[in-house]
Amino acid sequence: MNKALEGVRILDFSHLLQGPLATQMLGDMGADVVKIERAGSGDMFRGMTFFAKWVGGSESPNFLAWNRNKRSIAFNLKSRKVHAIIMEMAKSADVVVQNFRPGVLAKLGYGYDDFKAVNPRIIYCSGSGYGEEGPYVDRPGQDMLIQGLAGVVANTGRGDQAPVPAGAGLADQIGAMNMVYGILSALFWREKTGKGQKIEVNLLAGMLAHLNQEYVAVLNLGEDFVRPNSGIGHPGMQAPFGIYETADKGYVSIAMSPFKTLYTVLEAPQLAPYDDLETLFSKRDEVFDKVNAETRKFGTADLLARLLAADIWCAEVKDIRRAAQDPQVTHMGMITSYDHPRGGNVKVVAPAVRMSETPARIERPAPLVGQHGREILAEFGFSSAEIAALEAAGDMTVDEA
Amino acid sequence: MNKALEGVRILDFSHLLQGPLATQMLGDMGADVVKIERAGSGDMFRGMTFFAKWVGGSESPNFLAWNRNKRSIAFNLKSRKVHAIIMEMAKSADVVVQNFRPGVLAKLGYGYDDFKAVNPRIIYCSGSGYGEEGPYVDRPGQDMLIQGLAGVVANTGRGDQAPVPAGAGLADQIGAMNMVYGILSALFWREKTGKGQKIEVNLLAGMLAHLNQEYVAVLNLGEDFVRPNSGIGHPGMQAPFGIYETADKGYVSIAMSPFKTLYTVLEAPQLAPYDDLETLFSKRDEVFDKVNAETRKFGTADLLARLLAADIWCAEVKDIRRAAQDPQVTHMGMITSYDHPRGGNVKVVAPAVRMSETPARIERPAPLVGQHGREILAEFGFSSAEIAALEAAGDMTVDEA
Structure with a gap:
């Protein structure tokens, strides 16, 4: 079957939600996503969950939700040998994605300029909480914090009580979709011009743009949103909403x-x-x-x-x-599942967008930490001896089911 | 300056939020968006507002927020003359976007097959509330309704009270971003293969995919989210969140x-x-x-x-x-403005994604109804006499400032 992003190779340094959802969406469309995780423990999201419970006794629902259609390789990013390998891989990669705090990855030699030097066609997309400069550059960015800072929290809940956030992630997912928007725009432009570029996405800017109609109203109408005391669903709306x-x-x-x-x-x-x-x-x-x-x-x-x-x-x-179990949700087949070596048969939400010629599909479950390291390095031309040496030095770890 | 989507021409039949935000995002990246509105009154969103007030006394903040970087042409879509003109325009268009209720536009002769017959490279993207078939196909789809149906409302607010929606649009914006994701994926694939396709996006599916981690948790951990009675910000989270x-x-x-x-x-x-x-x-x-x-x-x-x-x-x-007025928001220049012929200097949120080589920009304010009809038809090769005849018949209306 056809894949819209067949042949697009992504080196994905991202973790938690923003970056991983972006690369999952690209993977659903057929991109080859190589998830580069910390040797040993991997993506921080593997250690987070809801209800203090784990799928299959060990797996994070959060991680399982945002990492299908990826292969994992687990590296010690501080190793110079690993650096040389990743730069070799970058020569044939199309996109780099990362959402470490600003500057962290560049200090390790994985900034845009490092990749551009070996591959000028590379598209490098960074995600952060608040952008890569400015007064909040060193602050922790997180979904609920951004909802609060941008005005969603102040708009939600009842007027005679403290406001509440939306009881679901919002800024992270918007950030992910902005990464997808930037990366696909850049890929299209690269088809025309042969040139790569750097893309910066941040949660705060994405949340503001999402709220454009609320900002236009407040900043131009001279009114502020006041939360209603009843169950009216938006502070700017009349009954019966x-x-x-x-x-x-x-x-x-x-x-x-x-x-x-x-x-x-x-x-x-x-x-x-x-x-x-x-x-x-x-x-x-x-x-x-x-x-x-x-x-x-x-x-x-x-x-x-x-x-x-x-x-x-x-x-x-x-x-x-x-x-x-809703009849329309069932009709659309939006609840599906994949088999995971430790999580068992994991129920997940299916891709949301339907394409007539290049359908999005789930072809792989979320990976174990470094599960595909050997196979990926072999594809990039590294020998069994080189791979074994990396593992022996602890610079690469492999968790196989 | 370079534009990522330079040369991409979009015929945009969409209204309200989902479609217009999608085409605005594509317009921000340089696509040429021709907004096709109802003759006379135009996009329904022009008649909606917050606080029962209007920007500059007449303009909808909602409409102003989602329609920059577009030119408007206002047609009577039931006219056969107009149909012939649009099909002529479609020969050199790349993308068609629409979010009428399923089947409405196809009945008027503007379905995917109609466009494909004159331009097999066309990419046709439909947005709807619940998809184009199934038990809810004829139901009204709207942001808060989708938040309620998909689980956001049940997750938000305090446990000892009725639940509340997020006090901001959510499903519509996600739907818009899914349209962008589908369209840009399809454009990339068309560069490789020359082939167009049909894309279907709907608010409900998009909202479910956005909530994947909540679904994975509930469907695999045997627990349900119960809203806390205090100000804990997510029903699946522990204190202090x-x-x-x-x-x-x-x-x-x-x-x-x-x-x-x-x-x-x-x-x-x-x-x-x-x-x-x-x-x-x-x-x-x-x-x-x-x-x-x-x-x-x-x-x-x-x-x-x-x-x-x-x-x-x-x-x-x-x-x-x-x-x-937040220092980081100010630092990023996220609040900007454009001049509108009736709204005056309108404060708006800037594009959220920063691209080093192809920066997103605001080049036009939201248009008046049919403001650019004559100029657009002239570009497509129609004569002054043909244009005047259309206007005389009431098949095209032009509101010039």
């Missing part, structure tokens, strides 16, 4: 919809006096409470059926286990 | 950090007994409240300085107005 309760303790989200249609379906004509944009904004908490009193009279399935029949924009609120 | 109050009514987010370092900096050795992963998870609400009692003793600036000195992963929580 929000999350409503049902008779069977479920929740239904109702987005922007003609208010008259809504109160008609709810058989609540007493809501008619609120039906203009200014009132629906200024009295949104009051409207929310009144609408909520009505939705509570209906079971979830009944309410959804009535609202959808009137083309009200709505959907059920599901938790992850129920979402995985 | 969350949003903490300060003495001057500010908030600081503290992410995963060695707990001993944290209680040492806070001068709170009485927290030592909680310092193991199981306890920090099982008693996270209790730990949160105790840490919060300590952080309340410090002013925001003082607390941040102490935590950062110990390399605790932390950041201030800012609202959008303060974030726009």
